[in-house]
Amino acid sequence: MDLQPAKTEVRENDIVLVYVDEKPAFFARVEGFTADHKPKWWHVKLLMLTMPLRVVTWVLRLEQINGVEPFTMGGTPIRIEKVVAPPEQATPEDESETTPTQESAVENEKQQHAEPDDGSSKASILSLGSKKTD
Template sequence: MDTRVQPGDVILVHVEEKPAFFARVEEILPDVKVGWRRIRFTVLTVPLQEMTWILEPSQIDGEPFTMGGTPIRIERLPDPAAFRDEPEEPVSEERPDEPPPADPKVIAFPGGKGPAKR
């Protein structure tokens, strides 16, 4: 593939120099026109919409172009995982250096059925 944008990437499409919609790239395939690509993407709206545009690789990678005279630009969004320094660890209420309470208590909630019977 000769574009920085790859299937699975999330893109932001700008229309008339304003952010218009987010989409997930499904596939990028060669077109019958030499040097051009078919980019198929799912617009992240409700309901989901699928579109296919025929573009040059440079346009897929962010070079502005027009459709019917309307300025369009595709921006590849960075992977959110790239901003994490280290993997997130689950938050635990347990404190390993403290012993458990000697006599744990069950607290009944109003309208509750009480402690579970075994």
Template sequence: MAIENDIVLVYLEDTPVFFARVESIWPDVKRDWFNIELLVLQIPLKVVVWTLKDLYINGGEFFMGGKRMRIEVVESPEDDFDEEEEEKPKVSRNSNGFYEISAKKKNTVEKHSIMEPSEIEESESLSALDEEKLHTDGDAEKSRIVSFNEFLKKKNQE
């Protein structure tokens, strides 16, 4: 039986006509009948309330305006990929009210190390081959990558 928040497909004469979300179901005044409120997923959105027996809400055929109809609950298709290899990202809200996304993928862990300032200065100089690729005017010193400490030293010397 369709329940609240289910997505259903409504058929008219064995032809799918529209999707809808079940908003609510409540008993009607007539015994064994129920009111089902559907949000019709079309543009513009439309809300309809039908009075049906539980047999019809469960997918049995019924007639409306002399036309044969039925409601079928839509099941989400299964994913084609193996969930063990890739987990879906998890979205959570932190204490500041911002959303955080955390995703874990196998075999994609990157290691980052903390470097001392002296190591950063050494690693920032370009190789001669890299400088040739970056500079066509021959002025390599002008475009050389420098650390902030080196920049301050040069500025203080001037």
């Protein structure tokens, strides 16, 4: 008995990676599914995340949509794989970070608006534009 690897079902708004000739070719967002007139076939609308963006509709079976079964287009092998974000891993830096309190935020605000220590309270303006000549 030939067992297929467990695949997660592709749904509307999922991001998929499309392989062409067994090489990653482009990402796409699944825009929707519409039943075809043939049983077990579906029109799958994909927004290709390329420049420029393109919308395509492919007629596929569920096994092809979910990446269990590759298919061909014009003799070229195509495979779809759902993109699943990896789980976030806590780092020692993340664990040591604390959320700023309201008191520390107020203190920081005061420091930013404090008067200069040199006694001069005059501000100067620095122009980044060109100098006007008369």
